[in-house]
Amino acid sequence: MTEKEIRLRFAPSPTGYLHIGSARTAFFNWLYAKKVGGKFILRIEDTDVERHREDTISIILDSMKWLGMDWDEGPDTGGNYGPYRQSERLDLYKKYAQKLLDEGKAYRCFCSQEQLKKNREEALKVNEFYKYDRKCLSLTQEEISRKIKSGEKFSIRLLVPREKILSFSDNVYGNFEVNSSNIEDYIILRSNGMPTYNFSVAIDDCLMKITHVIRGEDHLSNTPKQLLIYDALNFGHPDFTHLPMILASDGHKLSKRHGSISIESYREEGFLPEAVLNYIALLGWSYDEKTTIFSVKEMVEKFDLKSINKKASKFDYEKLLYLNGHYIRELKEDSLEEILINKLIKKNDNLKDKVNFLKEKLAKIIPITRERVKTISGYEKILVPFFNEINYSDDAKNYFTKKEINIKEILKSSVKSLENIDNNSFNTENIEKELRGIAAKLQLNLKIIAEVLRIAIWGEPVSPPLFETIEIIGKKATLYRLKNYLKSIA
Secondary structure (H helix, E strand, O other), X not given: OOOOOOEEEEOOOOOOOOEHHHHHHHHHHHHHHHHHOOEEEEOEOOOOOOOOOOHHHHHHHHHHHHHOOOOOEEOOOEOOOOOOEHHHOHHXXXXXXXXXXXXXXXXXXXXXXXXXXXXXXXXXXXXXXXXXXXXXXXXXXXXXXXXXHOOOOOEEEEOOOOOOEEEEEEOOOEEEEEEHHHOOOOEEEOOOOOEOHHHHHHHHHHHOOOOEEEEEHHHHHHHHHHHHHHXXXXXXXXXXXXXXXXXXXXXXXXXXXXXXXXXXXXXXXXXXXXXXXXXHHOOOEOOOOOOOOOOHHHHHHHXXXXXXXXXXXXXXXXXXXXHHHHHHHHOOHHHXXXXXXXXXXXHOHHHOOOHHHHHHHHHHHHHHHHHHOOOHHHHHHHHHHHHOOOXXXXXXXXXXXXXXXXXXXXXXXHHHHHHOOOHHHOOHHHHHHHHHHHHHHHOOOHHHHHHHHHHHHHOOOOOOOHHHHXXXXXXXXXXXXXXXXXXXXX
């Protein structure tokens, strides 16, 4: 590694799926690494024993791969600064904790959790800010040895210097100064041997040569505690960028009640990775006031840490849908065709051996439906009536009850006219000609004829372009549906 090499990291905790906010953090790190020709490192922070879920690691990694974010170093790719899982780095944390103990920059604390909780509650009763009273700092070496020998558990606390000004500059929020006297001697190594977040992340960032830290705004308050670790171990400080919060459209914290918030969910709903990346890039960053659509290549070229907005972003699901619709329309037809065939086969076993049939149909379906859909799942719903038999809802059966038109006459006339079209000539042009003839014969507006046929062949009052839809469904299936609907309203 040269002195000029810029290194960034994304360090998720495997406690759940890849949240939209975490995905944005990962993407901004990835973008900046790509822009400056740096390295993007993936590190798994899996020392939260109570919340740890091993199965979510593969889900997080799969979601990142689906989005197209590759990493130069990580738990599955290796690298010169591993291991890349914190649970495999425990000896390192113990080593540096011991170093701080030896240098008098940390001390053992034998206070029980129960006692500490009681102290906090008592301080709260009198509206006082609780800070550990350094009770164990005054223990003699003999007392410490005796407690250890008797089996008393202890944690290790950092000895925070008093009246030290901790300063750092953030690319989004500017300059910060914090007096260390406001920070208690916090625990860096728990009694179970597990490191606390602020200790492990500082150790890892330094040992992995991380030059730039891009993370959520909620970590701003952690930065001074990490600066204390850097200083105590004579490490240099990385460059900091804290990203604004992502709020729901109602201004509250984004949560499950506002809809899907995990990348896995958006993937299942039928969003394209290009659309998701484009959208999360706009959550806190902007190139100008008007451009909203960027390819990944364009984002890499235009991304700038100084262009990140400090104002909280509001998640707009409709905007994400709009972008997804755009990217669906931009997909090459053969790519979209492949996606849809895989989706159809996955949900319909009877189509597994009919790939050529599906390709032939989709070649006609895609041009007349592409403009109407915003998600791949939405596309699936549109495709179903082209391939599966229609089951009429009560609303469909009673749709014309209060309308003063002779539905049965329209249906019977349509059956007769479409039967007259030769199988080899059953195309859009001839279908339109026959249906216009029915409208003229019955002295009805073509819109009325079309409305009746949509309900009969599609089961809904809205369908893709009618004449083209009838051609794609085919003569046999169209006639069957017209007759079937006629029976259902008899």
